[in-house]
Amino acid sequence: MxxxxxxxxxxxxxxxxxxxxxxxxxxxxxxxxxIPKNINFLWAMGMVLAATFGLLLISGIFLLMYYQPNTxxxxxxxxxxxxxxxxxxxxxxxxxxxxxxxxxLIIYIHMFxxxxxxxxxxxxxxxxxxxxLLFVLFSAEAFSGYMLPWGQMSYWAGMVITNxxxxxxxxxxxxxxxxxxxxxxxxxFLNRFFMLHVLLVPxxxxxxxxxxxGTLRIPHVNNQDGEEIDFEEAAELYKAGKVKESKVIxxxxxxxxxxxxxxxxxxxxxxxxxxxxFEFAMDPVNFDPADPxxxxxxxxxxxxxxxxxxxxxxxxxxxxxxxxxFAQVIFFLLPxxxxxxxxxxxxxRGAFKFWFWALLIDMIVLTFMGKLPPEGIWxxxxxxxxxxxxxxxxxxxxxxxxxxxx
Amino acid sequence: MKELKILGIVTVFTLILYWGVEPFAHSQxxxxxxxxxxKYADLPALKVKGNAQxxxxxxxxxxxxxxxxxxxxxxxxxxxxxxxxxGVNPPDLSNIGALLDEKFLAHFLLDPAxxxxxxxxxxxxxxxxxxxxxxxxxxxxxxxxxxxxxxxAYVTACGRCHANRYDHWTQIxxxxxxxxxxxxxxxxxxxxxxxxxxxxxNKLADYMGKLPPDLSIxxRARSEKxxxxxxxxxxxxxxxxxxxxxxxxxxxxxxVKAYLEKTGDPSKPLxxxxxxKVLLFFVIFTFLAFLWKKSMWKGHx
Numbered sequence: 001m002x003x004x005x006x007x008x009x010x011x012x013x014x015x016x017x018x019x020x021x022x023x024x025x026x027x028x029x030x031x032x033x034x035i036p037k038n039i040n041f042l043w044a045m046g047m048v049l050a051a052t053f054g055l056l057l058i059s060g061i062f063l064l065m066y067y068q069p070n071t072x073x074x075x076x077x078x079x080x081x082x083x084x085x086x087x088x089x090x091x092x093x094x095x096x097x098x099x100x101x102x103x104x105l106i107i108y109i110h111m112f113x114x115x116x117x118x119x120x121x122x123x124x125x126x127x128x129x130x131x132x133l134l135f136v137l138f139s140a141e142a143f144s145g146y147m148l149p150w151g152q153m154s155y156w157a158g159m160v161i162t163n164x165x166x167x168x169x170x171x172x173x174x175x176x177x178x179x180x181x182x183x184x185x186x187x188x189f190l191n192r193f194f195m196l197h198v199l200l201v202p203x204x205x206x207x208x209x210x211x212x213x214g215t216l217r218i219p220h221v222n223n224q225d226g227e228e229i230d231f232e233e234a235a236e237l238y239k240a241g242k243v244k245e246s247k248v249i250x251x252x253x254x255x256x257x258x259x260x261x262x263x264x265x266x267x268x269x270x271x272x273x274x275x276x277x278f279e280f281a282m283d284p285v286n287f288d289p290a291d292p293x294x295x296x297x298x299x300x301x302x303x304x305x306x307x308x309x310x311x312x313x314x315x316x317x318x319x320x321x322x323x324x325x326f327a328q329v330i331f332f333l334l335p336x337x338x339x340x341x342x343x344x345x346x347x348x349r350g351a352f353k354f355w356f357w358a359l360l361i362d363m364i365v366l367t368f369m370g371k372l373p374p375e376g377i378w379x380x381x382x383x384x385x386x387x388x389x390x391x392x393x394x395x396x397x398x399x400x401x402x403x404x405x406x
Numbered sequence: 407m408k409e410l411k412i413l414g415i416v417t418v419f420t421l422i423l424y425w426g427v428e429p430f431a432h433s434q435x436x437x438x439x440x441x442x443x444x445k446y447a448d449l450p451a452l453k454v455k456g457n458a459q460x461x462x463x464x465x466x467x468x469x470x471x472x473x474x475x476x477x478x479x480x481x482x483x484x485x486x487x488x489x490x491x492x493g494v495n496p497p498d499l500s501n502i503g504a505l506l507d508e509k510f511l512a513h514f515l516l517d518p519a520x521x522x523x524x525x526x527x528x529x530x531x532x533x534x535x536x537x538x539x540x541x542x543x544x545x546x547x548x549x550x551x552x553x554x555x556x557x558x559a560y561v562t563a564c565g566r567c568h569a570n571r572y573d574h575w576t577q578i579x580x581x582x583x584x585x586x587x588x589x590x591x592x593x594x595x596x597x598x599x600x601x602x603x604x605x606x607x608n609k610l611a612d613y614m615g616k617l618p619p620d621l622s623i624x625x626r627a628r629s630e631k632x633x634x635x636x637x638x639x640x641x642x643x644x645x646x647x648x649x650x651x652x653x654x655x656x657x658x659x660x661x662v663k664a665y666l667e668k669t670g671d672p673s674k675p676l677x678x679x680x681x682x683k684v685l686l687f688f689v690i691f692t693f694l695a696f697l698w699k700k701s702m703w704k705g706h707x
Contacts, residue, residue, distance in 0.1 A: 105420065261699040
């Protein structure tokens with residue numbers, strides 16, 4: 001049994017310390033949580049993501065107070081009640097819409113930073129895996145949220161994506177109906193996606209964010225040169241006042257001060273988009289109410305799903321579904337497909353350097369083609385880009401196994 | 407320096423991505439239609455000058471179907487009966503002189519179906535000669551009010567086919583304020599009105615092939631360029647559509663657009679007012695954060 005000082009005033013520092021170990025917590029999680037000094041602003045993307053998630057959560061709570069998950073009322077509760085009757089409702093909605101789009105931009109930057117600097121290797125595998133899990137959860141969150149305004153794109157995207165579960169020539173229509181709760185998207189469908197969007201998925205996201213932070217604590221974050229730092233030694237040096245010689249800085253307040261500065265720059269961009277350039281995040285087609293009798297001319301997902309959509313689309317149904325499944329899981333396997341012992345920026349890793357830029361450019365090409373109508377030259381380019389994507393991942397273990405140790 | 411280089415790379419890739427999925431993709435997905443700025447260049451210029459006095463006499467025939475309320479001439483039938491007779495309620499003609507193009511209107515009177523590009527247009531040719539047509543147009547111009555509000559423009563040009571529920575507009579007029587029975591909650595007047603709208607809409611759908619869409623939020627569902635070229639000539643964007651060319655002038659179109667913006671994007675004024683303040687806040691926030699960062703990292707390098 002621990003010792004409790006009976007004379008300690010309730011909620012005094014000592015009282016709390018005996019019960020919660022606040023000093024230890026503060027030390028372990030903030031003032032003596034060591035971050036390498038050799039980093040750039042890309043290392044702030046984690047905090048930028050956390051802040052964006054916060055914005056989505058807060059704006060979402062306000063929207064939730066007025067949204068009606070009913071196929072007859074949903075469209076107008078979003079486009080009329082929230083947009084013109086609720087004070088600043090339009091602001092919350094634009095923050096939510098822009099946030100949902102921008103969060104994926106930052107996720108992709110965050111992911112490609114990790115790939116570029118090799119931050120998924122040698123003890124950091126779980127950071128990568130939990131991060132990828134977050135990517136999947138954010139995708140589910142984005143998709144379920146996209147159903148809620150019950151516009152044309154909500155309805156038809158819901159139709160197309162749930163159709164994928166029929167498994168091509170498996171014709172598992174029973175599974176599709178089970179997921180929809182109906183033969184076509186309807187009230188049951190809207191209700192369950194509403195539940196997923198406002199409860200189950202956000203709960204899972206919050207849990208996995210905690211896990212993601214947890215996986216980071218012991219291996220520590222990587223640095224710009226992939227250098228292996230003796231954190232204990234560097235920390236001693238720092239605590240002894242030799243801040244210049246030490247290779248590390250405490251998370252709080254030194255790293256945090258830079259994070260907050262980067263966040264400030266990011267917020268300027270973010271709110272510029274919210275006030276002056278929100279259209280990119282709110283597809284015009286979704287401002288037509290859902291109409292089961294009228295298929296839109298072009299059905300396409302939001303930009304952040306386009307690359308994986310384009311891995312599906314150029315192939316016949318069954319191979320397409322296999323390729324799509326491949327695209328969904330392959331990023332998880334990155335720490336195990338990269339056979340090189342080197343933790344270093346891609347620029348120093350020989351063939352991997354070309355692999356990195358090829359993957360990035362290929363995914364951008366896939367993204368472009370995913371939105372364009374699949375006709376003529378566009379579908380040919382799409383097919384080549386999809387095959388390149390698969391080829392790049394097959395080549396990865398081979399080229400990294402041949403990589404020389406630095 | 408290195409950080410700026412990295413920022414540059416991230417920015418370039420982000421902008422390329424944006425260009426590809428937004429401007430480029432949309433330019434490929436939607437066909438490009440060149441408008442003619444509401445000049446109706448396909449219609450020849452009028453060779454004669456109209457005389458408003460002669461026009462007034464000729465326009466007496468119009469009130470067989472239409473009303474001219476500002477001149478004290480009521481419609482012969484109410485909206486629902488009109489729809490039952492013609493498929494759609496003919497418009498009130500009080501302000502058409504202010505909203506519609508002169509040349510368009512004259513040619514319209516000579517051959518409505520051809521000029522509207524709507525095959526089954528209900529109105530028959532209504533002027534015997536170009537001179538008669540010009541006279542009637544001159545008359546409507548002479549009685550046109552100086553100022554037409556955005557809503558009046560919408561009602562005349564669009565409102566008999568297109569509802570606007572965010573402004574409580576139905577094809578047969580504004581939704582009236584009614585009271586429900588306090589004991590039962592039943593609002594018979596509202597139900598009565600709903601029934602009238604329903605009858606009208608069924609007739610309209612028969613006439614047009616489908617119920618023309620509610621335009622409450624069309625301003626956000628279509629691009630500005632699309633709306634402009636579509637209203638100018640519906641066939642240019644949607645070949646085969648039942649929607650007639652209505653012959654608005656540029657100013658008339660601007661009024662209709664102003665109304666659609668008011669109902670579909672009402673937050674615009676407040677957005678423009680709030681935006682700079684929020685951005686200023688974050689500029690100051692970032693500046694202070696920069697100073698904090700500088701003081702924290704002092705002596706670290």
